[in-house]
Amino acid sequence: MQDLLTEIWESVRRNKLRTSLTGFSVAWGIFMIIVLLGAGNGLMNSFNQDSEGFATNTMEIYPNVTSQPYNGYKTGRYMTLTEQDMTLLARQFPDIIDQVTTSVSKSGFAVTYKKKHFSDMYLNGTFPAQADMNHIQVLSGRFINNLDIAQKRKVMVITHLLAKNLLEGGTDYQTLIGKKIKVGNLIFTIIGVRHAYENRNDRELYIPYTTARSIFGMANDLDLIAFTFNGLETEAENEAFELRLKKILNARHSAAPDDESAYYIWNQFTQNMQMNKGRSILNTGLWIVGLFTLLGGIVGVSNIMLITVKERTHEFGIRKAIGAGPWNITKLIIAESVAITAFFGYIGMVLGMIACIIMDQTVGQESMDMFGQSIRLLINPTVGLSEAIKSTVLLVIAGTIAGLFPAVKAARVRPIEALRAD
Numbered sequence: 001m002q003d004l005l006t007e008i009w010e011s012v013r014r015n016k017l018r019t020s021l022t023g024f025s026v027a028w029g030i031f032m033i034i035v036l037l038g039a040g041n042g043l044m045n046s047f048n049q050d051s052e053g054f055a056t057n058t059m060e061i062y063p064n065v066t067s068q069p070y071n072g073y074k075t076g077r078y079m080t081l082t083e084q085d086m087t088l089l090a091r092q093f094p095d096i097i098d099q100v101t102t103s104v105s106k107s108g109f110a111v112t113y114k115k116k117h118f119s120d121m122y123l124n125g126t127f128p129a130q131a132d133m134n135h136i137q138v139l140s141g142r143f144i145n146n147l148d149i150a151q152k153r154k155v156m157v158i159t160h161l162l163a164k165n166l167l168e169g170g171t172d173y174q175t176l177i178g179k180k181i182k183v184g185n186l187i188f189t190i191i192g193v194r195h196a197y198e199n200r201n202d203r204e205l206y207i208p209y210t211t212a213r214s215i216f217g218m219a220n221d222l223d224l225i226a227f228t229f230n231g232l233e234t235e236a237e238n239e240a241f242e243l244r245l246k247k248i249l250n251a252r253h254s255a256a257p258d259d260e261s262a263y264y265i266w267n268q269f270t271q272n273m274q275m276n277k278g279r280s281i282l283n284t285g286l287w288i289v290g291l292f293t294l295l296g297g298i299v300g301v302s303n304i305m306l307i308t309v310k311e312r313t314h315e316f317g318i319r320k321a322i323g324a325g326p327w328n329i330t331k332l333i334i335a336e337s338v339a340i341t342a343f344f345g346y347i348g349m350v351l352g353m354i355a356c357i358i359m360d361q362t363v364g365q366e367s368m369d370m371f372g373q374s375i376r377l378l379i380n381p382t383v384g385l386s387e388a389i390k391s392t393v394l395l396v397i398a399g400t401i402a403g404l405f406p407a408v409k410a411a412r413v414r415p416i417e418a419l420r421a422d
Helices: 002-014 016-051 083-092 129-133 146-151 160-166 209-216 235-252 268-311 313-321 326-361 385-411 415-420
Strands: 058-063 097-101 103-113 116-126 138-141 155-159 180-183 186-194 204-208 225-229 263-267 367-370 373-376
Touching: 016 268, 016 326, 016 385, 058 235, 058 268, 083 097, 083 225, 083 235, 097 129, 103 204, 103 209, 116 160, 116 209, 129 225, 146 209, 155 160, 155 180, 160 186, 204 209, 235 263, 235 268, 263 268, 268 326, 268 385, 313 326, 326 385
Parallel strands: 116 204, 155 186
Antiparallel strands: 058 225, 058 263, 097 225, 103 116, 103 180, 138 186, 155 204, 180 186, 367 373
16 A cells, blocks of 8 residues: 555646646636535525424415406406314314414504613514414513413413523623513513524514403404414315315305415415425535536546556556556556546635635525524534535546546556667
8 A cells, every 4th residue: 555655746746837737727626616615505594484484384374366357256356264274174184283373563653661772673472372373482580371362361472582682781681570661651561581593683672462452452363373284285286275274264255166366375385395496406506516626636637647658658558567467556556536636626616615614604604684683694604524525526537537547547557668769
């Protein structure tokens, strides 16, 4: 092994410039693969950030406008949802629907605590199931329970961001539990502090749904119906179930049975499936671009090995004349090719990972406002262990392929002809 490494080093040393230029193309190819994959991962993480606070098996139903006339009603009629719809859906699909909930939200409330004032806060009236459905993390105290709903209690779960402001930067949230806080002209008791997502401008203060209905003076209409489900494993099954939901709601509210526009259904499960497909397609595309970039380096390594074979023809002839077999010659050429490819490839990989870290600290910190939320352009644009392993395997394969043809050519050198070569 030591003799083999010594021979590789001597060959590289005799052709420093040529080896360096060829190695640069290999390093650049791997560098591009790592950077492209890192950027792709960062982009997909950014797309996924809005769904991090929701259960993956969640659907939400929203009233929409009809797209066709029916039963005396004109096109463009705005539909409604009621509490009876919640009960009906839970009863119709007991084997599929787990928890059903709804929420109502109003903005523009001023919050006062002692001498501190905060404006433009949201009141969100909801049920206990909201905590599981939206993966709400209660940091201190508790969330809304069924007794709060039944008794229409004036209790509230605030965000940890608001709690920090109330505590002047402190994090001892337990001290706020049981304290009174004024929202508008009403007094609420703080029963819990929850984690809030800063990138979403999260200002929602949760109160019992029944309390919100009384405060807002609401009728029976709902803004949405949300539920968790099970047993729907494929996209086709989800689409078929959504059609069944729409037909039931259309029948209850006098819309055409085939009018799919009357209600809009947001499905977190199918959205995740589509995001995974998008991630797979994006990664495949980035790998293809990177591989074509690396191809130039592989061709360069193959060319330099062909030149090496030509220059060492006389040497190979002597080796074969004194007993060296074809495999000994082939092994030498392939080992040199793999060594050059792996060495420069790892340099490109390390530089690529450094570039991903720099990208995370620069572009990854930039954000844009969208739908009232602050969305980061790239989130954690780095590559994982699996990509590093794939790149390592790719380097070995690339080096082997690059040296294979020159190695075969060297192994076929006849000693007599080689000894005559200049």
